[in-house]
Amino acid sequence: MARRGPRAVSLRSPLGRVLGLGAAKAGVHHWWTQRLTAIALVPLSLWFVVSLLALPALDHTTVYAWMRQSGTALLLMLFVAVATWHSQLGVRVVIEDYVHGVGARTLTLVLVTFAHIGLAAAGVFAVLRVAFGAAP
Amino acid sequence: MPARPLSPHLSVYQMSRYTLATSICNRLTGLALSAGLLLLVYWLVAVAAGARAYARAAHCLSLPLMKLLYLALILAFSYHLVAGIRHLVWDTGRALERAQSRRSAWLVVALSLLLACGIACAAWLAGARAP
Numbered sequence: 133m134a135r136r137g138p139r140a141v142s143l144r145s146p147l148g149r150v151l152g153l154g155a156a157k158a159g160v161h162h163w164w165t166q167r168l169t170a171i172a173l174v175p176l177s178l179w180f181v182v183s184l185l186a187l188p189a190l191d192h193t194t195v196y197a198w199m200r201q202s203g204t205a206l207l208l209m210l211f212v213a214v215a216t217w218h219s220q221l222g223v224r225v226v227i228e229d230y231v232h233g234v235g236a237r238t239l240t241l242v243l244v245t246f247a248h249i250g251l252a253a254a255g256v257f258a259v260l261r262v263a264f265g266a267a268p
Numbered sequence: 269m270p271a272r273p274l275s276p277h278l279s280v281y282q283m284s285r286y287t288l289a290t291s292i293c294n295r296l297t298g299l300a301l302s303a304g305l306l307l308l309v310y311w312l313v314a315v316a317a318g319a320r321a322y323a324r325a326a327h328c329l330s331l332p333l334m335k336l337l338y339l340a341l342i343l344a345f346s347y348h349l350v351a352g353i354r355h356l357v358w359d360t361g362r363a364l365e366r367a368q369s370r371r372s373a374w375l376v377v378a379l380s381l382l383l384a385c386g387i388a389c390a391a392w393l394a395g396a397r398a399p
Contacts (some may be wrong), residue, residue, distance in 0.1 A: 226299065
């Protein structure tokens with residue numbers, strides 16, 4: 133932070149400055165998690181797109197065989213989990229910016245968070261079912 | 269709701285600015301990709317549900333209208349990826365000067381269009397190759 137003149141007196145307590153948590157009591161956690169998930173998604177999403185394009189066909193047999201491989205299953209689960217996480221963080225900010233009124237905003241945030249967790253769980257569970265399931 | 273002006277107060281900005289355009293595009297493409305996650309999970313669940321369920325899902329997912337949706341998602345993915353990398357570079361404190369930012373805005377548009385074209389062409393070729 134830039135040095136301020138002697139007249140600029142901070143209203144924050146020394147403890148508040150040290151903790152760095154701000155009004156939301158979460159500090160830079162949201163910002164940092166958004167960046168971490170973004171960095172992880174660069175290779176993960178590119179891997180997903182490239183491997184999808186490299187599949188010889190998109191019929192059930194081919195896709196199932198592809199999803200059963202350990203490496204594919206692991207990366208797919210990571211991709212679904214990190215993508216939904218990053219999505220939840222992003223959609224949350226959009227809601228906080230554009231949905232006014234405390235009640236409507238809180239309700240939207242709760243619904244969107246639940247939806248994201250549900251999506252992540254369904255996606256990961258689907259991959260696990262294929263990975264640990266019997267061969268078709 | 270407090271009476272003071274709250275951010276983002278869109279009406280105070282010049283809507284033609286590239287800064288605003290690139291920022292709002294990043295948000296919109298992000299939202300589009302969030303909706304795209306629904307499709308991804310639907311597809312994964314369909315694979316796990318077995319060959320017959322997958323065939324039904326594949327029928328819905330390969331409707332002509334869906335091709336348009338995939339094209340939109342490819343564009344959104346490409347833009348959000350490249351613009352996101354631009355944000356990560358900014359987070360390190362680099363390239364924040366006005367001239368650099370204007371240059372990188374054009375670079376983002378060009379690179380994301382190029383990437384989207386590449387993915388769309390590859391998908392089209394793969395579709396033509398597959399039965």
